[in-house]
Amino acid sequence: MKKYTFNMLGFILGLFILNLIFIIILKDSIYTREYEAVKLGYKTYLLSDSHGLPLEDSLENVGIFNFAAGSDSYYDIYRKVSFLIKNTDVERIIISVEDHTLSEQRANSNNLDRSLYYADQEDFNSIYEFITKKYIINNLPLLSSKRRYFIKHCLQFKFSPPQKGYILKDWSKLPLHKKKEMCTNRYNVQFQNRKKSNSLVSSLKDIINICKVNNIEIIGIKFPLSRDYIATIGNKNFGADSLFYENNIKVLDLKDLYLRNDNYFSDEDHLNIIGGKIFSEFLVNLLK
């Protein structure tokens, strides 16, 4: 038994060292660093998943901070909104209400491990849950199935962060069969055999309510999609926009804005840097 205990302790120590290595890899990487970067002096914040990223910081000179992050779900956006209410003079929030944002795919693929940064004790059911999730599990990437994806990519790219996908790609340059393949894959991920997530609906309602209670104007937005992807998804929609309409909240439905501009897209449903800049200008004019 002594030999076993000694060897087990040694082995567990090895696991802790591995855990520490992963913490170091994650610490200064874009996985957390960019996610935790927020400017507090704005009155309008844009909150969305990766669809909002191509806009980068182009709206800042008109007083809108881009608080979007890839894979942000309404769980994460609620934490961010709650954080903004406590720490800024926010007056207006623009939130994406895409066709897929209430999909169970989004419920499963979220940033709950990263948005912990914006959560405080009030966002948890008990202080035990708060301490466990925010301080203990958060520092155990070996137990986090989310963080491992990023570690995997870091190792694949030899410790350099992966490039932002929307900078260089041009959807218009892809052959038709490739476009079809990508649209089908994306559709399968977001819609095929997926149900609406009731917990995401609940989170979105919480966002609406917390904004109402704090007199914050809320606007919904649907980002432009490529013509090919619109054709693929048809009328599939999990209804985030409907929830806004039911609550008499304005929705800027800009899905069909660039049907003739494939060169504005990096892939089937994300703008590239050119499209992001042009869309920002359009959005600014629309919001005036």
Add this chain to the structure above:
Amino acid sequence: MLFNSIDFMIFLPIVFILYWFVTNKNLKLQNFLLLISSYVFYGWWDWRFLSLIIFSSTVDYIVGIGLSKTEEKRNRKLLLLASIIVNLGFLGFFKYFNFFSESFASAFTFFGRPIDATRLNIVLPVGISFYTFQTLSYSIDVYKRKLEPTKDVIAFFSFVSFFPQLVAGPIERATNLLPQFYKRRYFGYDNTVEGMRQMLWGLFKKIVIADNCAIVANNVFNNYQNVSSVSLIAGAVFFTFQIYGDFSGYSDIAIGTSRLFGFNLMKNFAFPYFSRDIGEFWRRWHISLSSWFRDYLYIPLGGSRGSTWKKIRNVFIIFIVSGFWHGANWTFVFWGGLNAIYFLPLILTKRNRINLNTVAENRFFPSIKEIFQMGTTFILTVIAWIFFRAESLSIAFDYIKRIIINFEFIRPRQEGVGFDIAFFIILIVFIFIEWTGRKYEYATVRLLSMNKSKPMRWLGYYVIILTIYLFGVFSEKIEFIYFQF
């Protein structure tokens, strides 16, 4: 409580520490701790399930005592019958009531007299197919005087509910497992470490191999009408690996976990996809179930003795019942029947027991003949698995029809049926490791257990852990397949 869950990661060390540090000096305490732990483990799914397993255990315990007190043949038969009726009755009710009700109604409809099927909202207790057979083996073996009935309540109830193998096997024979509860277990370093190695390999098979294959297989099967033949074949092959990784992985974890507590369970898988014929396949796949049916059903029916008609009848009975055991759906029955058709030529020509050794024994490369034999057996099992996986017979037949008719080569990736190239490499490495370890209890025995270099062994552990961490699928939606049985 799943083996690949945080709950189990907390549960197991607590039980382990209590077992070896608190209760190790007393046999009754050891067994009592196992009993309580097993009930906590089982009740974690649904505490209501506990009433069923306790009742089933009680009935068989009393039947055992009754059998010890009577020599009269008629009374002994009645006691055995009581055990069979109660155990199979529960199994039949929870698992098959709705199936029979709907099939009954369908038959009436077919003959022009439609009736409404009575459908009950029944929750299938986890593991009922497994522990029911385990307790039945006790009653039958006591009846046949192969085993002395036990008066030790704690030992018996612990045997029935032993948590490592409770919910998905191996289905242990009372003659093997129950006596292990009569003797105090002593901590053995080698056995414990070997158990942990086997658990690690089982986790790798389940979380990396099975669950990644499940993503591809589910994608294809859920969308089979919209993909081409190549994708359909890929879906079937990936399901073949999924079910192997899932079930054999679980068995490895169960056997490894048992070793942590000083128990030795039976081997449940022996590299079945390297089989040279279907007879060999069924000696290597789900060994605990196939041997159970062989000993308690096939042999009492006469086995392979008797007239040709009897041989055919017995083969079909055993495979169809085996199929039916898997689930209340005609697809499982058909799957069993198809395996019977595969097996029949072997038994009629008395060639069902010609490949008893390990393929390419003492060689690395198989012969051309062996490659052909393994390939043929593999293809036959893949076809059968299509029926196992499909939701209905019509879907299964349609699936196969679409493979054969209008065969066209379209890259699966173009149809959204893709997989990570890194996983594909891992799958190839996995098959290689399984091949090189095919004569051992589990594949990594040679790499890990027999490796004399401690740094190399530890490197092996960390590489497997890292692979599980980076490439495993951690989704609560993908359970062990055999939990549904």
